[in-house]
Amino acid sequence: MKRKPLILLTNDDSIKAPGLRALIEIVKPFGKVVVVAPDRPQSGTAHAVTVNHPLRLHEIAKEKDYEEYSCTGTPADCVKLAFKVVLKRRADFLFSGINHGTNSSINIIYSGTMAAVFEGALAGVSSAGFSLADYRLDADFRSSAPYIKKIVSEVIKNRLPDGVCLNVNIPAIPENRIKGIKVCRQAEGTWQEDFVERTDPQGRKYYWMTGVFVKTGHGKDTDEWAMDNRYIAVVPVQFDFTANKAVKPITNWFI
Amino acid sequence: MKRKPLILLTNDDSIKAPGLRALIEIVKPFGKVVVVAPDRPQSGTAHAVTVNHPLRLHEIAKEKDYEEYSCTGTPADCVKLAFKVVLKRRADFLFSGINHGTNSSINIIYSGTMAAVFEGALAGVSSAGFSLADYRLDADFRSSAPYIKKIVSEVIKNRLPDGVCLNVNIPAIPENRIKGIKVCRQAEGTWQEDFVERTDPQGRKYYWMTGVFVKTGHGKDTDEWAMDNRYIAVVPVQFDFTANKAVKPITNWFI
Numbered sequence: 001m002k003r004k005p006l007i008l009l010t011n012d013d014s015i016k017a018p019g020l021r022a023l024i025e026i027v028k029p030f031g032k033v034v035v036v037a038p039d040r041p042q043s044g045t046a047h048a049v050t051v052n053h054p055l056r057l058h059e060i061a062k063e064k065d066y067e068e069y070s071c072t073g074t075p076a077d078c079v080k081l082a083f084k085v086v087l088k089r090r091a092d093f094l095f096s097g098i099n100h101g102t103n104s105s106i107n108i109i110y111s112g113t114m115a116a117v118f119e120g121a122l123a124g125v126s127s128a129g130f131s132l133a134d135y136r137l138d139a140d141f142r143s144s145a146p147y148i149k150k151i152v153s154e155v156i157k158n159r160l161p162d163g164v165c166l167n168v169n170i171p172a173i174p175e176n177r178i179k180g181i182k183v184c185r186q187a188e189g190t191w192q193e194d195f196v197e198r199t200d201p202q203g204r205k206y207y208w209m210t211g212v213f214v215k216t217g218h219g220k221d222t223d224e225w226a227m228d229n230r231y232i233a234v235v236p237v238q239f240d241f242t243a244n245k246a247v248k249p250i251t252n253w254f255i
Numbered sequence: 256m257k258r259k260p261l262i263l264l265t266n267d268d269s270i271k272a273p274g275l276r277a278l279i280e281i282v283k284p285f286g287k288v289v290v291v292a293p294d295r296p297q298s299g300t301a302h303a304v305t306v307n308h309p310l311r312l313h314e315i316a317k318e319k320d321y322e323e324y325s326c327t328g329t330p331a332d333c334v335k336l337a338f339k340v341v342l343k344r345r346a347d348f349l350f351s352g353i354n355h356g357t358n359s360s361i362n363i364i365y366s367g368t369m370a371a372v373f374e375g376a377l378a379g380v381s382s383a384g385f386s387l388a389d390y391r392l393d394a395d396f397r398s399s400a401p402y403i404k405k406i407v408s409e410v411i412k413n414r415l416p417d418g419v420c421l422n423v424n425i426p427a428i429p430e431n432r433i434k435g436i437k438v439c440r441q442a443e444g445t446w447q448e449d450f451v452e453r454t455d456p457q458g459r460k461y462y463w464m465t466g467v468f469v470k471t472g473h474g475k476d477t478d479e480w481a482m483d484n485r486y487i488a489v490v491p492v493q494f495d496f497t498a499n500k501a502v503k504p505i506t507n508w509f510i
Contacts, residue, residue, distance in 0.1 A: 046331075047301035047364050054453070054461040076301075076365075077464070080448045085462060109302050109373060109494055110331075118364060122445045154508040163443075164498040166505075183506040185497040188418075190377045193335045198309070206309040207340060209332070234509075236501035239364055242440040243419040246491035250421075251438040253409040254489075 004065065005031035005092040005156060008120070010078045011099065012042040012112025015060070015070040019098035022141035023130065026148050027095055030156055032065045034091075036082035038112075039070040043101070047115040048074045055081055075112040079119035093156060094120030097130035097168075098141055098148070104131070104169040104223040104233060105189035105215065114167055118239050121165040126155050128166035133227060143175035147232045151181065160236075167235045171227045182231035187224035188217030259320065260286035260347040260411060263375070265333045266354065267297040267367025270315070270325040274353035277396035278385065281403050282350055285411055287320045289346075291337040293367075294325040298356070302370040303329045310336055330367040334374035348411060349375030352385035352423075353396055353403070359386070359424040359478040359488060360444035360470065369422055373494050376420040381410050383421035388482060398430035402487050406436065415491075422490045426482045437486035442479035443472030 007027055011020045015037040027033055039058065050073045061068040069086060071078045075096070083091065096116040103111040113129045120127030130148055132139055151168055160166065167186075171178070193211040200206055215224050223233035262282055266275045270292040282288055294313065305328045316323040324341060326333045330351070338346065354368040363369045368384045375382030385403055387394055406423055415421065422441075426433070448466040455461055470479050478488035 044304045044306055045301075046303045046370070048303045049299045049301070049365055049464065051299055051464055054463050055450075056459070056461050080464065081450060081462060084448050085450050085452075106377065106494060108496060109370075110304055115301070122361065150509075158508060161498075161501055161504070164501045167496075181509045183502055183509065185499065185502065186495050188495075193339050195310075195336060195340050197340075204311070206311050207336060208309050209304065209306055209335065234505065235496075236498040236505050237496040238498035238501075239361065239496075240441050240443075241363060241422075241490075241492040241494075241496070243416075243491040243493035244440065246416055246419045246493075247438055247440065249416070250489065250491050253413060254405075254436045254438065 006087065006089060007031045007033050008082050008091045008094045009033060009035045010037045010075055010096050010116045012038065012045065012075045013100050014038050014041045017100060018137065019100050019132065019141060023095060023098050026145055027152055030152060034082065034087060035068040036071055036078045036086055038075060038078060039072055042074055042112045044110050045074045045112045046110050047076050047118065050074060050077050057081065075116035076119050079116045083123055091125050094125050094127040095152060099131035100137065100139055101135040102131050102133040102169050103129065103167060104227060105187040108167055108186065108237065117165045121163060122239060126160040128155055128168055130168045132170045132172055134172035139172065143178065144170040147178065147181060151234065163238050163240060164236050167237050169223055169227055169233045171230055173230060177230055178232060179230045181234055182226040183234045184221050184223050184226050186235050187215060187222035189213060189215045189224065261342065261344060262286045262288050263337050263346045263349045264288060264290045265292045265330055265351050265371045267293065267300065267330045268355050269293050269296045272355060273392065274355050274387065274396060278350060278353050281400055282407055285407060289337065289342060290323040291326055291333045291341055293330060293333060294327055297329055297367045299365050300329045300367045301365050302331050302373065305329060305332050312336065330371035331374050334371050338378055346380050349380050349382040350407060354386035355392065355394055356390040357386050357388040357424050358384065358422060359482060360442040363422055363441065363492065372420045376418060377494060381415040383410055383423055385423045385425065387425045387427055389427035394427065398433065399425040402433065402436060406489065418493050418495060419491050422492050424478055424482055424488045426485055428485060432485055433487060434485045436489055437481040438489045439476050439478050439481050441490050442470060442477035444468060444470045444479065
């Protein structure tokens, strides 16, 4: 008898986030599901890990094919702790999200959702992250459900190549307006920060970071183009950051 | 009259770290230097940014060609705040480090030192990070100084291609044993975590993260090989994380 796949779920918006609840419902039919997610929101923590404080786990549910735990750490901590302490055997798959807000283009670099996915891939586990382009807590995750189900089922059927994971971004539009799934590359883009300067009651200055995301490339093969054109954007990403094309020219600097 | 280059320095070990002091001394002769660094150690914060708390800046020194500030944020925060609030004109170059401990191989993904470098590159500034393979506070940075000086001078002379920055890792050996500079790719490697389980006085479990770095690739073109063989490893890195080779096969999943 074939064993059910063991699937780890996590996110960065916390164990209570509606996006995680939506993902749990989508993934449950595919296997034994274990959720290990942060006990508080961790957006913008990127790939931070906790080595100077201890971590705690809190059991929320433990049934035959479903377990749920909150953790005091970051999304990357959650995955490491899940792999080593919570799971009784090696996870077969990891899914992260559904994030409240996009992780397309350069947003991936700040993303706790995608840090968890990279941790999965680093451990050799086929992993994908899902993000909806709607930051609101009451965002509507229903329209994306059939597409996420399709992507989850393809990841389970095909598994991902070594060192590759998926960054999936979903436009916030009704299901009947979504044109389909488009596999693409990470769009060029950056945040133009601004800082709001305030003065505290003691007369000392402080600064609030704000900013706007600016697309700097508009290619039809990018995630930003796909989302603007009502597609779900799937970008295969890797944690080998080498800029291969630059190796030779920079080698010449030192000859 | 040609204006002196404006050079931003930062790190993740804090404004007080000896590695930053060593880098300041190396870079000062090259231009006007402005240091904006975290006011406390931020190792392992990766690319975290602070949006839910305000940031504060503290002026430490302000001379004609040298300024120094500490900041309450992460390394990425320091760079964003420096670009928008501290610097009166666009920075020409950004250097980060010298980190106490290596950021070779997959360590780059957890690195605040390199997050600062990516922030520089994202803003179109030629940027490089330096790390010494010695975690100790009293590590000896002198033997690497001539090599860092050489790399800094080449970055200033040539500038880096768009979207590319440098991850420089230095073996902790005496200067006369260093064989030279090798431009290479990021080695395959991963952390094998372990968690030490303890029980608090209230009887609740908690976990300390520990781990060992494991090389999983040993190619002669990698940073790990270079350092093992007494070279200073220079890896050109990029923030486009697309796994280009995987785009076509994964596209086929959805046809």
